[in-house]
Amino acid sequence: MDNFIVSARKYRPASFDTVVGQLSITSTLRNAIVNHQLAQAYLFCGPRGVGKTTCARIFAKTINCQNLQPNAEPCNECESCKAFNTGRSLNIHELDAASNNSVDDIRGLVDQVRILPQVGKYSVYIIDEVHMLSTSAFNAFLKTLEEPPAHAIFILATTEKHKILPTILSRCQIYDFNRMKVEDTVRHLQYIAQKEGVTAEEEALDIIAQKADGAMRDALSIFDQVVNFCGKNLTYAGVIENLNVLDYEYYFRLTDLFHKGDVSGALLLFNEIMEKGFDAANLVAGLGKHFRNVLVAKDPATVQLLEVSARIRERYLKQAAVCETGFLYDALKIIEQCEMQYKVRMEKRLCVEITLIKLCQINELKKKI
Ligand SMILES: [Zn+2]
Missing domain, CATH: 1.20.272.10 (Zinc Finger, Delta Prime; domain 3)
Structure with a gap:
């Protein structure tokens, strides 16, 4: 059997209403967009694999949509949406601070901030694992965060809020993401299983959700792993054997x-x-x-x-x-x-x-x- 890869990428949500388990956050963001009350800096906090980066990307796409739907969902048809959907939008800049945490990395980003966007209204800068930035990089960034140009929006994401300096916290609107509930994870896995023609016992998906411990990304990769092992019929017995979980x-x-x-x-x-x-x-x-x-x-x-x-x-x-x-x-x-x-x-x-x-x-x- 060919390697079966459903994974996080294929089923990554592309609009707020398909984000799983973060309803209060997605509705607050949606309201802010409808009411034109955008902040210039956001801090998304929460455990790994719960949709922080995904929400940041959807937010960037939504605020740049040229034909925003009444329910504040992106149209998926305008030039900007198409660019986002194919991963070639110039309105979004992502920096993973876990591996790019030097002053030079931040300077590179800060230099770009001044440039006006070609298409759409906003340039969105997503800095993932922002707590990993070195102190000097933090300081270099602080100035830009204090006086950003009107077209720039920063979304900082972190798994460790307590490591963020108070000077940064006070400048951001803070959103706390929840860990995924087992029921939400199971429901989402059921949806994916159905799309992929996989039959799965509910108890089998429950075990996957328990093992993923609140992280959807982990749940999806465990799902891939067990489908590779058990084939397109996931039974409780097969899954606990594969994952070495006690019944x-x-x-x-x-x-x-x-x-x-x-x-x-x-x-x-x-x-x-x-x-x-x-x-x-x-x-x-x-x-x-x-x-x-x-x-x-x-x-x-x-x-x-x-x-x-x-x-x-x-x-x-x-x-x-x-x-x-x-x-x-x-x-x-x-x-x-x-x-x-x-x-x-x-x-x-x-x-x-x-x-x-x-x-x-x-x-x-x-x-x-
Ligand atoms: Zn659009």
Whole structure:
């Protein structure tokens, strides 16, 4: 089979309404455009792979569109839009400060700022990973940022807002991008799978979204990877095998065993997991996360904090109905103790086994009180 490349590039959003998971930001930017209230400098903050550069590019394209639609979407037909869509627009300048962070790099950019745009109204300068600029480069840039020409708009992007100097922060309109929610990621992957003729179980996409941990770009590259491995039919079993992820099922089964107080069952299941080559520390961390999920599933007020797809949510709700809150608090405490001891204990496996035994004893000890 040919290498299958969907990837971030092919499905990069080209208008605000196709950006995933950043609704408040895209609508604020859209409103600013409609009301002609553009700032000259923006700071886009947030984790990697959540659409900061994508939004910056859409913004640049939109404000230069010669035939802006009433909903503040670019027309995609005018000269400027066409130039943007084929990547040859002269209205957009991108500098990756991670690899170009010297004074000379910034001077090169600052020199360009004075030049008026040929087509469209604005020249947009996107500086990615702006926190990586050297102090002297920052200083060279500050002057331009203080007194930019009317046609210049700066969009600075960073994953580390705390590293940005206050003098820069005070001159920018700041937008905080969210990490991607699992449900949003799953929905977007479903859309791409459908476009690419890939059938995918929802649980399989859930695992990809969990693994990507809030970054859409990572989710798309993991999606490519598993399609290359599993072919055009993504099953839950295939994906967890390919990504070496421990099946949710194990956490549900272990928790049932703890709740019943079945020490032998828990130790044997732990052995089975170890024989599959999983890391004991990951299992302990996974159990902590699992108990937390069961706990939030118990209360209708917190169930929204459960970041899993619909079918796995059902499983959590079921387990939450069986496990008492007190049981879950104790279980979380035991996991916390284990994580502290694990680092210093020589006998890692024994450390985890003692933890499993303690978890199985929670209900028994409660009866005695
Ligand atoms: Zn246009």
